[in-house]
Amino acid sequence: xxxxxxxxxxxxxxxxxxxxxxxxxxxxxxxxxxxxxxxxxxxxxxxxxxxxxxxxxxxxxxxxxxxxxxxxxxxxxxxxxxxxxxxxxxxxxxxxxxxxxxxxxxxxxxxxxxxxxxxxxxxxxxxxxxxxxxxxxxxxxxxxxxxxxxxxxxxxxxxxxxxxxxxxxxxxxxxxxxxxxxxxxxxxxxxxxxxxxxxxxxxxxxxxxxxxxxxxxxxxxxxxxxxxxxxxxxxxxxxxxxxxxxxxxxxxxxxxxxxxxxxxxxxxxxxxxxxxxxxxxxxxxxxxxxxxxxxxxxxxxxxxxxxxxxxxxxxxxxxxxxxxxxxxxxxxxxxxxxxxxxxxxxxxxxxxxxxxxxxxxxxxxxxxxxxxxxxxxxxxxxxxxxxxxxxxxxxxxxxxxxxxxxxxxxxxxxxxxxxxxxxxxxxxxxxxxxxxxxxxxxxxxxxxxxxxxxxxxxxxxx
Ligand code: NAD
Numbered sequence: 001x002x003x004x005x006x007x008x009x010x011x012x013x014x015x016x017x018x019x020x021x022x023x024x025x026x027x028x029x030x031x032x033x034x035x036x037x038x039x040x041x042x043x044x045x046x047x048x049x050x051x052x053x054x055x056x057x058x059x060x061x062x063x064x065x066x067x068x069x070x071x072x073x074x075x076x077x078x079x080x081x082x083x084x085x086x087x088x089x090x091x092x093x094x095x096x097x098x099x100x101x102x103x104x105x106x107x108x109x110x111x112x113x114x115x116x117x118x119x120x121x122x123x124x125x126x127x128x129x130x131x132x133x134x135x136x137x138x139x140x141x142x143x144x145x146x147x148x149x150x151x152x153x154x155x156x157x158x159x160x161x162x163x164x165x166x167x168x169x170x171x172x173x174x175x176x177x178x179x180x181x182x183x184x185x186x187x188x189x190x191x192x193x194x195x196x197x198x199x200x201x202x203x204x205x206x207x208x209x210x211x212x213x214x215x216x217x218x219x220x221x222x223x224x225x226x227x228x229x230x231x232x233x234x235x236x237x238x239x240x241x242x243x244x245x246x247x248x249x250x251x252x253x254x255x256x257x258x259x260x261x262x263x264x265x266x267x268x269x270x271x272x273x274x275x276x277x278x279x280x281x282x283x284x285x286x287x288x289x290x291x292x293x294x295x296x297x298x299x300x301x302x303x304x305x306x307x308x309x310x311x312x313x314x315x316x317x318x319x320x321x322x323x324x325x326x327x328x329x330x331x332x333x334x335x336x337x338x339x340x341x342x343x344x345x346x347x348x349x350x351x352x353x354x355x356x357x358x359x360x361x362x363x364x365x366x367x368x369x370x371x372x373x374x375x376x377x378x379x380x381x382x383x384x385x386x387x388x389x390x391x392x393x394x395x396x397x398x399x400x401x402x403x404x405x406x407x408x409x410x411x412x413x414x415x416x417x418x419x420x421x422x423x424x425x426x427x428x429x430x431x432x433x434x435x436x437x438x439x440x441x442x443x444x445x446x447x448x449x450x451x452x453x454x455x456x457x458x459x460x461x462x
Contacts, residue, residue, distance in 0.1 A: 104434065135169065137426075137427075224257045226374030229395075236273050242397070263328075292320075303335060310326040328348045407419065407420060
């Protein structure tokens with residue numbers, strides 16, 4: 001089915017996406033580049049609408065919207081555009097002696113039609129970043145954005161419908177039921193970003209068709225602050241990473257795990273930076289993101305009576321605003337430590353011995369991110385090499401996600417698979433292994449009945 005040929009753009013059905021893929025257009029390099037260019041043009045044309053929708057759904061400031069959503073996407077598209085030719089080239093591999101005369105190589109083949117299901121916290125970035133990979137790898141795409149950010153969802157639908165052939169890239173809006181109906185269909189790849197609980201259900205549904213999945217999930221990501229950390233810098237970078245987007249970031253530090261000797265000093269500095277970044281009255285700060293809805297607001301409010309309040313704690317339910325809040329004297333048994341917080345509340349646990357802290361973190365599910373603050377290299381290595389987690393930083397927070405050369409994803413309960421940059425292209429490509437045999441000669445020893453066969457095979461395959 002060629003672009004614009006013989007069907008009504010508005011009478012969409014997933015068979016169109018499959019038929020369009022089968023037509024073969026998406027296998028072409030120039031076609032893919034054209035779609036990536038269209039994606040950039042779409043973002044530029046609708047930039048002010050995107051900023052407006054993000055502000056209406058989440059009170060996101062223009063700075064945060066640009067830095068963490070739109071700007072990120074421009075960079076990602078550019079990288080794919082610049083490297084796509086090289087990534088698409090079949091990759092030659094070495095032959096063993098037994099394959100003399102033949103050539104072996106890997107073809108990066110698009111899976112077909114990909115389903116992308118996205119969450120609400122970075123609703124533009126997390127919807128479109130996987131799509132960049134899906135399109136650059138030559139797939140057709142169906143995107144189901146989150147219903148909890150309705151202005152962004154409607155805008156995604158509108159701008160994508162106005163830019164792309166719906167058989168190539170289509171948005172289906174809706175909530176849980178819509179998502180479940182889509183998952184009942186047979187897609188060739190499923191890329192899901194969201195909670196662990198829903199991730200399990202997505203994988204269960206995918207298993208019916210043995211559809212490969214990427215699951216970008218969440219969890220409780222610790223920030224360990226050791227006694228030799230540069231405390232002022234640590235406090236500044238923790239406040240930045242935790243309270244960006246009001247803590248509604250999958251890789252935000254979920255809790256602090258601080259050495260007893262430096263806790264008082266660190267907490268004082270964190271208080272200082274909260275004031276510097278968000279003012280004395282954060283609830284009045286128009287640039288502070290709101291909580292996505294009342295249900296999440298009430299869930300978070302229940303944590304506020306855990307431990308000892310160090311700073312923050314004030315809330316505005318009507319406007320869904322919650323102050324950056326620091327809670328000390330928290331133990332593993334407290335409610336706030338039972339699930340991912342996903343809001344502007346930062347609980348503080350204390351340790352005396354770094355090995356004890358490592359053991360306690362190892363007892364939890366593998367986190368999506370981990371941050372270690374401390375100067376000594378052997379301790380940095382001890383933490384990052386003995387604990388399993390998706391990815392992280394030493395002496396900073398969040399930064400690893402913004403390097404397109406680092407695959408981003410979780411491990412264990414925090415996810416399966418990864419993306420960004422080349423990892424996105426690889427994620428949406430099947431690696432097809434090929435051997436091209438020569439017809440110029442044929443070794444007889446591999447065939448039954450060859451006298452020399454066993455002797456030669458033992459020599460070659462030793
Ligand atoms: P969610 O799991 O509730 O929803 C995600 C998407 O799944 C939405 O589009 C939703 O409509 C859909 N959905 C809901 N119930 C479903 C069901 N039963 N079957 C199929 N689809 C269903 O997650 P959320 O609240 O939108 O996002 C917050 C979670 O996402 C947090 O846990 C956070 O850590 C995680 N997250 C992870 C990443 C990452 O990159 N690893 C990024 C952002 C958010």
